[in-house]
Amino acid sequence: MLKKFFKNKWVKRLLYLFLILIVAFAGFYGSIYFGFWGKVPTKKELSELKQSQATQVLDKDGKLIGKYYIFDRQSVSYQDFPKHLIDALVATEDVRFYEHDGVDNQSLLRVFFKTILMSDESSGGGSTITLQLAKNLFGRKNYGSLGIVVNKIRESIVAKRMEEIYSKKEILRLYFNTVPFSDNTYGIESASVKFFNKHTRELSLPEAATLVGSLKANHSYNPRLFPERSQLRRDVVLQQMVKYNFISEAKASKAMQQKIALDYQYYAPNQGVAPYFRALIQKKLQHLIDEKDLKKPDGSAYNIYRDGLKVHTTLDLMMQKYAEEAMRSHMEKLQQQFEKAYGKNAPWLTNKKIIESNKKKLKRYQQLKSQGLSDQQIEDSLTQKREMEFFEWDENSVVQASTLDSLQHYLKFLNSGMVSLEPATGAVRTYIGGIDYRYFKYDHVSQSKRQVGSTFKPFVYTAAIENGMAPCTYFPVKAVTYTDVDNWTPKNADGLNDPDLNYSLEKALSNSVNTIAVKVLNEVGIEKVIQLAHDMGIKSEIEEVPSIALGTANLGLLELAKAYTSFVNESKPSTPFFITKIEDKNGNLIAEFEPENKEEKPVYSDYTRQVMLEFMKATINEGTATRLRNTYGLRNDIAGKTGTTQDNKDGWFVGITPQLVTVTWVGNDDQRIGFSSTGIGQGANSALPIFGGFMQKLNTDDEFNKITNAHFEKPDSKVISDLDCERTKEDGFFKKLFGGNKDEKEFKKEKKKKGGIFSFLKGKKDKE
Template identity: 70%
Template sequence: MKWTLYTASTLLLLLFLFYGSIYFGMWGKVPNKKQLASLKQSQATQVLDKNADLIGKFYIYDRQSIKFEGFPQHLIDALIATEDSRFYEHDGVDNKSLLRVFFKTILMSDESSGGGSTITLQLAKNLYGREDYGYLSIVVNKVRESIVAERIEDIYSKQDILTLYLNTVPFPDNTYGIESASQKFFNSTTQKLSLAQSATLIGSLKANHSYNPRLFAERSQLRRDVVINQMLKYDYINLKQANKAKQDKIELDYQYYAPNQGLAPYFRAHIKKQLDTLLQQEKFKKPNGEVYDIYRDGLKVYTTLDNTLQKYAEEAMREHMTNLQKQFEKAYGENAPWLKNKKTFLAAKQRLKIYKKYVSQGLSAEAIEDSLNQKKETELFSWDATEVKSMSVLDSLEYYSKFLNAGMVSLEPSSGAVLAYVGGIDYRYFQYDHVSQSKRQVGSTFKPFVYTAALESGMDPCTYFPLEAVTYTDVDNWRPTNASKIEDSENVNYSLEKALSNSVNTIAVKVLYETGVNSVVEQAHAMGIESDIPRVPSIALGSSNVKLIEMATAYTSYVNHSVPSSPIFISKIEDKDGNVVASFEDLHPSLKNDRQKAFSDDTRQVMLEFMKATVNEGTATRLRSTYGLSNEIAGKTGTTQDNKDGWFVGITPNLVTLTWVGNDNQQIGFSSTAIGQGANSALPIFAKYYQKISADDDYKDIANAHFEKASSEVLSSLDCEVIKKDGFFKRLFGSNKTEKKFDKKEKKKKKGIFGWLKKDK
């Protein structure tokens, strides 16, 4: 008896000392009540669309918190029935369960006895993690968590504990908190989860990987049914509800919120750049002067994007580019410029950073070639499916050089709101943003600026110009021609409408000469083009390099009372508690000022009629004939020299959309105009996009909108034949040459109009 009492007393003393050593932090600091009362968890910044629907997140841990009112009752019931049936009865530690763990799990090594953990204990673990203490790890961590759990119970109500738990518990795929899990797996808010969906997510808590519904659907479903049975056991649901829930198959609507995946990745990357700059400003800092951390502080960034339009835009791009890529490769065949040992490939190889690095290190040509041919396993982009192959640097260069890329942006002209934004074909493999970063030759999409400037200078809409080509001796005998034989050009004259709608090069240059290059450049800048425009006559054919977002901005002026819109991406920023960090007025103070018109109302109405003719009778008639669009649409196609860039701008009363297609290597163009012209390469993206919009009843305000009616004066000024042939006597006695030269006499005669040529020369 003495030895028994002595042994028992010694064991109790040792246990007391052991517990005390943990309590007083000898095994690691235990948070006190003050620290627990001010819990601060890292939260993901949410990027929301115009309807407050989630687009994506910036995070270290994918977590976004919600209030208790956001939890459906069946979610709470599923959690308690499965994880802690006596939750409302204990003070954080379920002593019965702990005794079972001690005797069965530790002393008898019976792992089937369970963990004895409560929701509050799990919360303590979620908040502070576990340390490795060797063979004592499970005991030390359990005791430490029990101390924290009891302190949590002293500070927080049961409702608060459930809220903290559900906002911090880890779910599959590196997701933290029920709201993030609901959005990721079911594209739903927590509040809208069904009983079966709630049971699926709660079931995954037992083992995040093993019960991941994305990876193991059947296993996850079996675990879900266990949760439902537990709810039935504890009378949270009846038999009918249980059977109905178990009959439902798990149907995921999985959302990728990683930076390289999911909806609108280029747009999200652009938003991040804007936030990095905005949040450094003094007026947008925290009250204590600290800068907001977009990865931890749980901001809500409200943007102008429309999730549905973005989805339509990405689908349209993929559908068209998949087919266009096949046409592109087939047309070149074995003569493709991206193939090894071709001149274009060799030039691209010498531009590689790794190649330049080897050269700077003094490696021989043979050694460089050997290094660049070392192979490794590489995941490759493909329109069909990604695949892994053994590839060298040169293999990869050849493989990726063949791919066409694309850019697309849709603006609401009245506000400048960016509603859809596609910066490239796949952000995982092509992270260069073609909307806001890339500058490409704009081709014939520049011509409307020339015609707008001409009308503003006083040129009559019914002015006629001859189709025939002219050699300009003042510009190194430059002789612009048309892409194809439009008609027998001799003795044929086109009106401005016919010339623009059919994108006639020869007349575009003549219109620029009549108007003056300075006037055209100033007109383009007034319409929102910020890039430098060389003051040379070739700009009439789009030789200048401009960003896509600038071109889209300029075209908004045609449906925004002659005023170019300013592109807007962010409308408001809130902190995690809903306090406004930056309002619309804070973010866009310049919009308060009165904007200047870029041209007159009459010019706007005339230009709209010209560009409607482009769609109805000119280079963009495929919208009607091939794609069956009957909406009111104006537009302009564009193709650059050697078919390297294809463009299309689609203008509707409430939406301006610009599309571009080309190769990132600007030495590689399309093999023919038939494939590379804007009407074939870029226009179909807009067409497919607009087909989807027109089929959606929610977008009738866009699809069914009507242009403003032109005034009677404007309609009268356009009342003329679009083609006029020279009369008999002019054909008989006039020059029969197919070209003209501006000789010195003519230059002197025209000095007032063409004086800029001498200066530029």
């Protein structure tokens, strides 16, 4: 009977067909196995797996600030995985993980019969964790109509080889370190930090279930974009854990009652904490790799986007957050004041020269111009409206606007810069290059140079004291016309011009008296002032004109901060530094960096330093910066200097504490747009509040007690004695009667002795 069955011609044909199919499949499988469809990784290659990892930028305490990456990935060890994370993955993705050899034949049969033949989608998929790992590591290629079959077979070959090489724990480690999560994030550590601001080992059960749940479809179940959908998927994961006895129903129920609470961290280049600092470190890191020829063990150069470097910086993450909060809080209010004061007469709306010149800088304008379009055609194109997102301090708005509308919108914004240095080392503790890196890429700390106003005056007074001028030297406050320098008449912003009133140097500096600053410059000599400024760390060129006493020099925030560190660092300027060390992905040291000022010598005497510190303490206690005491209630030991420039274009403040030197600047990116009045634009109103808010925040955090509770050293007895005089003095009757115009006469004599070195820089003066 059986013989008769097999002799049936249709049975024979079916058997032949089946045999042909087996041979064909074996040949097809062999063609994939032996690489005819593309090389399949060998066991040796699989044992040396290398995955690109994100370079981490860390703060001074090793806290993550940001990353540079093509794929946002950080690797962690198996020991960092909490048990409930592993259980969630196994229960959801591959419940027979510990029983198969990479390919789960039992699951495949179930999928074939239940899913394909019976259309029962509840049966699950046949893909294992190891198969998914193979796909994650090597991706899939397009093979046309046979693509899915070829890729599946390749993955099964790779999966079996991996199971022979690696233990189950090692496979889980590789999987968790390579699997793609939401928001272009690769690996569980990166996902944990990004979504919950914690390391993998710290993930709670609901958090672990949320991340594992997102693996099914990392966009559809993105907890940031779709929190409700993500929560439903999380609950499915928890139910699977109950189903396979990984957790109890009670534990799952408790977890499901918790809403997803994200603590989302932005590590994209344009977002997150310290974006300007991270952009600068990226450039410095690449420069160091090239300059020092840093190589990997195999001799190839390090790639900052792939090799998982760890860059330890000087920044203090918490201090940076406080600085950014203080900046945002103040700048939002100041912007409102700024716009309200101008009203409908704002220069970004009415000044055609400003609008036209900025229009011609636009990339879009230049593109249209290069295409040979006429001015009218360009104008027509730039006035076409479309949907745009506009930056606003309270909340961004989506509006219908043209390119020119956008130009005028962004022209109105005040910008800001801030840097804080540890004076003993030059370590950069805070760094704010602008108000929002997404919309204002220009870095006002490392790229910008602006007139510094009265923050230059301490250099003049330091040179005077260093060259023998007594701290209690008096100068009249009255304005003087210097006929030998184009009839220049520097004046005081508050109109102070009493012909009988004289101020001591301390009173003159703390109250930022312009007329006296020029007289002191004339007395000490302009060359000596410039030389000392350079010795203190100013690298920019300083023009030999008397108006530098009022701050007409264009300087950068970093060099200004460097110069001021000398007042609390034994008269030695500290060079700002940013990176302390670089490690490879395994924590091996590649390069280490020390402060650059260890061998520096004092650039002026300690006597001068102590006198100047007392002068600048008076600025805070009774001078132009008293609002730090009165408005902000700061009782810390603080010295400092305010600064405001011509036509209120720039506001400055330098705050000095024993262990921190901070410089803040505020102004418009277009230097033709200033504040409408000194009341709003003066440094005490525009820049000082950022420092004030910053210090308030530091004072509330015990972590910074070492900084906030630090005290200046007590001045030497000679300094105290030499400063023991009245701050103001009235001229007596006979001096009034016979004194004449002494200041101008003395200026002419001094000028003659110096060989006519002064030349007037017309129109430039300080407002403070």
